[in-house]
Amino acid sequence: MLRRILEIYTKSTMRNRKKIQFVAVLWIGLMLAGCMSIEQMAPPVGPQFYNIAIKRDTTMALLESGREVYLVDCSRCHSVEPIQRYSMNKWHEIIPRMAQKSKLSIAKSAALRAYIVAVSDLSDIPADLN
């Protein structure tokens, strides 16, 4: 299969080769630009969350569970996005809608909300990015 595609490329006109090269470079560029690690998009629950857990009257186990929900349940239907992309007001709209769509249990929804609130505290995400 790869040999066939290479054959098509080598037999193409110069104009078509430039088109193929442009598309390939664009895709590679987008891929590199999009490559944030999971740790950057959804920070692991570590010692930095301890004080936040106390302040928010929650547990590290619940935050860890919330992170699991964010990475596993949310990614069934769409790509995982950096939590910092949205303001807390926006998250308060998104969570109930997505929880209903993905049929999250009450416990999972609560864990997800607790985790996102904790990450927002850690990252200093404002209530409204506007």
Add this chain to the structure above:
Amino acid sequence: MEDLEIDTVIIKKVLPYVILGCVQVMFASHAHGGERRFTYVYEATTSPKGHWELEHWATWKTAKETNRDYDRFDFRYEIEYGVTDNFQLGIYLSDWRYEENRPKGKNRGDWRDFAIEGILSLRNPTTDPLGIALYGEVKIGDELFELEGKVIVQKNMGPFVAAYNVTLEAEWEGPDYSEDNGKFEQALGVSYQFSPRFLAGIELVHEIAMPDWRGMRGKAVVYLGPNFSYRAPSWWATLTPLFQVSDVEDEPDFQMRLMVGFELKG
């Protein structure tokens, strides 16, 4: 000139799809769907437990070197259900086909089969190094029995998703199911999520038909093309036009698949 003729035919044939899609959307009340990024490539994730979804598929194949008037439409209607968070069951209620330019005396449209599929997700494509799922399908029709198995591999990298399927199909058809054929297929899809509503990517399909299971002596046909996926609150749609990039004359030069999905309130 030939390419222009094909483009004109494609536009004329695509318009009914667009109209059909719009009609389906109009009647999609009380629904919001579970989305698919690809139409020819399966993903390693499954529907959440308790989730019901209705999917409409339409596939158009056209323009063989050996028959420029070739036009075939295949339609499938599937209901999917998330049995557990890692296992999904699908029932294809009815698969039917419409083919223009059939020999005189033969119906242009006919019912083909119904089918049952199961997808078992073993590894998550986001949290594990590689997402893995197993797929099995049984298809039963008029003098037709088919078994299909796939291994699905997927990796999610931020807004990018890459999925790869390897498929083996065994088919028995004809009187007494005496015609015994196989098919090997591999498919690759890459998709980029530009926004929560819009995704685009490419899909590549490589098929080798094995008549009478005569090894890999069947002709290998390769298709390549872009794919586009749109997600609305109440429905989703994914479209993939594929162009043949190999030189197999008795296989279609062009095919296109449209999938539209709606969540059913269960």
